[in-house]
Amino acid sequence: MSSNLLSVHTPSPLPNISKTTPLYQRIYIPNHVYTHPSAILLELCTSVKELHQILPLIIKNGFYNEHLFQTKLVSLFCKFGSMVEASRVFDPVEQKLDVLYHTMLKGYAKNSTLCDSLKFYNRMQKDGVNPVVYDFTYLLQLCGENLELEKGREIHGMLIVNGFESNLFAMTSVVNLYAKCRKIDDACKMFDRMPCKDLVSWNTVIAGYAQNGFARKALWLVSDMREDGQKADSITLVSVLPAVADIKGLRIGRSIHGYAIRSGFESMVNVSAALLDMYFKCGLVETGRLVFRRMSSKNVVSWNTVIDGLAQNGESEEAFATFLKMLDEKVEPTNVSMMGALHACSNLGDLERGRFVHRLLDQMKFSSNVSVMNSLISMYTKCKRVDIAASVFDNLKGKTNVTWNAMILGYAQNGCVNEALDLFCTMQSEGVKPDSFTFVSVITALADLSVTRQAKWIHGLAIRTNMDKNVFVATALVDMYAKCGAIETARELFDTMQERHVITWNAMIDGYGTHGLGKAALDLFDDMQKEASAKPNDTTFLSVISACSHSGFVEEGLYYFKTMKEHYGFEPSMDHYGAMVDLLGRAGKLDDAWNFIHEMPIKPGITVLGAMLGACKIHKNVELGEKAADMLFELDPDEGGYHVLVANMYASASMWDKVAKVRTAMEKKGLHKTPGCSLVEWRNEVHTFYSGSTNHPQSKRIYAFLETLGDEIRAAGYVPDTNSIHDVEEDVKEQLLSSHSERLAIAFGLLNTRHGTTIHIRKNLRVCGDCHEATKYISLVTGREIIVRDSQRFHHFKNGRCSCGDYW
DNA sequence: ATAGGGTTAG
Numbered sequence: 001m002s003s004n005l006l007s008v009h010t011p012s013p014l015p016n017i018s019k020t021t022p023l024y025q026r027i028y029i030p031n032h033v034y035t036h037p038s039a040i041l042l043e044l045c046t047s048v049k050e051l052h053q054i055l056p057l058i059i060k061n062g063f064y065n066e067h068l069f070q071t072k073l074v075s076l077f078c079k080f081g082s083m084v085e086a087s088r089v090f091d092p093v094e095q096k097l098d099v100l101y102h103t104m105l106k107g108y109a110k111n112s113t114l115c116d117s118l119k120f121y122n123r124m125q126k127d128g129v130n131p132v133v134y135d136f137t138y139l140l141q142l143c144g145e146n147l148e149l150e151k152g153r154e155i156h157g158m159l160i161v162n163g164f165e166s167n168l169f170a171m172t173s174v175v176n177l178y179a180k181c182r183k184i185d186d187a188c189k190m191f192d193r194m195p196c197k198d199l200v201s202w203n204t205v206i207a208g209y210a211q212n213g214f215a216r217k218a219l220w221l222v223s224d225m226r227e228d229g230q231k232a233d234s235i236t237l238v239s240v241l242p243a244v245a246d247i248k249g250l251r252i253g254r255s256i257h258g259y260a261i262r263s264g265f266e267s268m269v270n271v272s273a274a275l276l277d278m279y280f281k282c283g284l285v286e287t288g289r290l291v292f293r294r295m296s297s298k299n300v301v302s303w304n305t306v307i308d309g310l311a312q313n314g315e316s317e318e319a320f321a322t323f324l325k326m327l328d329e330k331v332e333p334t335n336v337s338m339m340g341a342l343h344a345c346s347n348l349g350d351l352e353r354g355r356f357v358h359r360l361l362d363q364m365k366f367s368s369n370v371s372v373m374n375s376l377i378s379m380y381t382k383c384k385r386v387d388i389a390a391s392v393f394d395n396l397k398g399k400t401n402v403t404w405n406a407m408i409l410g411y412a413q414n415g416c417v418n419e420a421l422d423l424f425c426t427m428q429s430e431g432v433k434p435d436s437f438t439f440v441s442v443i444t445a446l447a448d449l450s451v452t453r454q455a456k457w458i459h460g461l462a463i464r465t466n467m468d469k470n471v472f473v474a475t476a477l478v479d480m481y482a483k484c485g486a487i488e489t490a491r492e493l494f495d496t497m498q499e500r501h502v503i504t505w506n507a508m509i510d511g512y513g514t515h516g517l518g519k520a521a522l523d524l525f526d527d528m529q530k531e532a533s534a535k536p537n538d539t540t541f542l543s544v545i546s547a548c549s550h551s552g553f554v555e556e557g558l559y560y561f562k563t564m565k566e567h568y569g570f571e572p573s574m575d576h577y578g579a580m581v582d583l584l585g586r587a588g589k590l591d592d593a594w595n596f597i598h599e600m601p602i603k604p605g606i607t608v609l610g611a612m613l614g615a616c617k618i619h620k621n622v623e624l625g626e627k628a629a630d631m632l633f634e635l636d637p638d639e640g641g642y643h644v645l646v647a648n649m650y651a652s653a654s655m656w657d658k659v660a661k662v663r664t665a666m667e668k669k670g671l672h673k674t675p676g677c678s679l680v681e682w683r684n685e686v687h688t689f690y691s692g693s694t695n696h697p698q699s700k701r702i703y704a705f706l707e708t709l710g711d712e713i714r715a716a717g718y719v720p721d722t723n724s725i726h727d728v729e730e731d732v733k734e735q736l737l738s739s740h741s742e743r744l745a746i747a748f749g750l751l752n753t754r755h756g757t758t759i760h761i762r763k764n765l766r767v768c769g770d771c772h773e774a775t776k777y778i779s780l781v782t783g784r785e786i787i788v789r790d791s792q793r794f795h796h797f798k799n800g801r802c803s804c805g806d807y808w
Numbered sequence: 809a810t811a812g813g814g815t816t817a818g
Contacts, residue, residue: 138809140809141809168809172809176810200809202810206810239810269812277813334814340814343814375814400816435816436817444817
C-alpha cells in the first residue's frame with residue numbers, strides 16, 4: 001500500500017458530508033463529522049491495483065457485504081475499465097439491489113461492446129429489475145458511437161415500452177442517436193415531439209445539424225433556441241462554430257465571437273480554439289493570430305489549431321516557426337501537432353525540415369500512429385521523394401485506406417503512373433476498398449497519361465462502383481477527358497452531373513482554355529455567374545484569364561482581371577500576375593507586359609518572369625528577354641527549362657556566342673535539357689518516341705515516310721525554320737528538325753491508322769515553332785486531323801490550320 | 809444526456 005493512501009488523517013482531502021449521507025458511512029469524532037476511513041480510501045483510488053490494496057481493509061472492517069460498499073466497488077472497477085473485476089464482485093451477491101444492476105449496465109456500456117451490454121440488459125429484465133432512464137441513455141450513447149442504427153431503433157422501442165417516451169434525458173439521447181447515425185430528419189422529428197426542451201437537448205440537435213452538413217439550419221436553430229428562452233452556453237458555441245466555418249459565415253462568426261466575449265465563454269480554451277479554427281477556415285489569418293495572442297490560457301489544442309490554420313492559409317513558414325516555438329515552450333506535442341508540422345513542410349516542399357520532423361516523431365514514438373505516418377508519406381511525395389515515401393509505406397504496419405490513397409496520389413503527382421496503377425491493383429487484391437479519394441488519384445494519374453483506353457476503363461469502373469456520383473470523382477473525370485483531348489465528352493459529362501462544385505466549373509473552363517476555345521470558356525463562365533450554387537473563386541479567374549491568353553482575348557483578359565479585384569475582391573496571386581504577363585506577352589504587347597511587371601504590388605516571382613521570357617522568345621525580343629532572364633536567374637529556379645528557353649531565344653536571333661554561354665552555365669549548375677518525348681496510343685499500347693530515336697521496330701519505315709512527307713509539305717509551301725540551329729549544314733539542320741519526337745509519333749500514327757482517324761499525340765515539352773508549322777502542312781496534305789497536347793495546351797491541326805491560331 | 813484540434817482530393 002502506498003504511503004499517501006494511509007495518511008488519511010489529514011482532513012484536507014475529505015469529501016464534504018451532507019445531511020443525506022447515510023449514517024453508516026459516518027463516524028463520530030467530537031466536534032467533527034468525518035466519513036469512515038474505508039469509504040474515503042475508496043474515493044481516493046485511481047486504479048484497479050490500489051483498489052485491491054484497500055480491499056483487505058474493507059473485508060477486515062466487515063463492510064464487504066454492505067450494499068453501498070458493493071455498489072461503490074462495482075462502480076469503481078467499471079470506472080477503471082475492468083468488467084472482469086466488477087463481475088467478480090457482482091456475481092456472488094445474493095440479494096442484489098436494483099442499483100447494483102444499473103451500475104453494472106453503465107459499466108458494460110462504457111467498457112464493453114453493444115452486444116455484451118444488451119446481453120446484460122436482458123439478464124437484468126429476466127431477474128425482474130425494472131430499467132431506469134439511465135440504462136437507456138447509456139445504451140443509446142453506445143449505439144450512437146458505433147453507428148448501430150438498427151439496434152438503436154430497438155432500444156428506442158424498449159424505451160417507449162417502459163414509459164420514458166416523454167422523458168427529457170431519454171429523448172435527448174434518442175435525438176443524439178439519430179443525429180450520430182446521420183438520420184438527421186429522424187432526430188429532428190424526435191426533437192419536435194419533445195414536450196419540453198432544455199439547453200442540452202437544444203445543443204444536441206444543433207450539433208446534429210452542424211455535423212451532418214446543414215450549417216445554415218444549425219445557425220437557424222441557435223436563434224430558435226434563444227427565442228425558446230435558452231441561453232447559449234460554451235457547448236452551443238463549440239457545436240455551432242464549425243458550421244460557421246463550413247459556410248465561411250464571417251459576419252455571423254464575428255457576432256458569435258462578440259457573444260462569447262460578453263458571456264465570458266471566450267476565456268474557455270475549447271471555445272477560443274473553436275473561434276481560432278473558424279477564423280482560419282474563413283481565411284482571416286490576422287484575426288486568428290490576434291485571438292491566439294489574446295488567449296489567456298493555451299493548451300495543445302490551441303497550438304495545433306494555429307499551426308494547421310497557418311499552414312492551410314499559405315503561411316507555412318510561420319506555421320513551422322509556431323511548431324518550434326511550441327516545443328520551445330515545453331508544450332508536449334500530440335500527433336496532431338506532428339501532422340501540422342508535416343503539413344507545413346509539404347507546402348514548403350522543404351525536405352530538410354521534413355526529415356527533421358521525421359526524426360522527431362521517431363524519437364517521440366509517433367511512428368506507430370497511422371495518421372501521422374500518412375502525413376509523413378504525403379510530405380515526402382510533396383517533396384518529390386516518392387522513394388522515401390514508398391519505404392515508409394512498405395514498413396508501415398496497420399495501413400488504412402488513407403495510407404493507400406496517400407501513396408497512390410504521391411505516385412500520381414510525381415508522374416509515376418504505372419506505380420500508381422500497380423498500387424491501385426495491389427490495394428484491391430489486399431481487400432482494401434477504394435474510395436472517392438483513390439479514384440481521384442488514379443484518374444489524375446491517367447489524365448496525365450492521356451490514354452483514351454485507360455480513361456474509358458477508369459470511367460467504367462467508377463460507374464460500376466457508383467463512384468461517378470461523387471462530385472470530386474466526376475470533376476476529375478471531366479478534367480481527364482479534357483486532358484485526353486476529348487473536350488466534347490468532358491462537356492457531356494459536365495452537363496449530366498447532378499451536382500457541380502466550383503472545381504467542376506473550373507475544370508471545364510480550364511479545359512476549354514487549353515483547347516483554345518476561349519469563347520466557350522467565357523460563355524461557361526457567364527453561365528457560372530448566373531448559377532447560385534457555385535461562386536467563382538480565385539482559381540476560376542486563373543482559368544478564365546489563361547483561357548483569354550490562349551485565345552488572344554487581350555481586352556477580355558484585362559477586364560476579368562479588373563473584375564476579379566474590384567467586383568469579387570480577390571487579391572491577385574503570383575499565378576494571376578503570371579497569367580496576365582502571359583496574356584499581354586503572347587499577344588506581342590511586350591512593353592505593356594514589362595510595365596505590368598513593374599507595377600505589380602509584389603516582387604515578381606518565377607512564374608511571372610518565366611512568362612515574360614517565353615513571350616520574348618516567341619516575339620524574338622532579345623533586349624527585354626535578357627532583362628527578364630537576369631531577374632529570373634537571380635531567383636535561382638532549379639529547372640533547366642528556363643535556360644533552354646534563353647538559349648533558344650539567342651539561337652533564333654543567331655547570337656551563337658551567347659547560346660554557348662548559356663550552355664556552359666547550365667553545365668556548371670548541372671542542369672540538363674529535358675529530352676523531348678512524345679506518346680501515341682495504338683492498338684491498346686502506348687508508343688514512346690524520343691527526339692532522333694531509332695529504336696522503334698518501325699523506325700526505318702517512319703524515317704522513310706517522313707522524307708517523302710517532307711517533300712509533299714514543301715511542295716505545299718512549307719519552309720523549314722532552320723534559324724534555330726547552328727554549326728551544321730542546311731540539309732542536316734532540316735533532318736534534325738524532322739526527327740523531333742512529335743514528328744516521329746505523327747508519322748507512326750499516320751502509317752498505322754486508317755484514313756480519317758484522328759491522331760492523338762502527347763508531348764512533354766512545348767511544341768517547337770518549326771514542328772508546329774510542319775504539322776499544319778501535314779494535316780493539309782494528308783487530310784488528317786491531328787491533336788497534340790503539349791506542356792501548355794492543345795493544338796488541333798486540321799486542313800493546314802491549328803486551333804491555337806499560332807497563339808501558344 | 810450535449811462538443812471538443814487531425815491523416816488522403818482540386
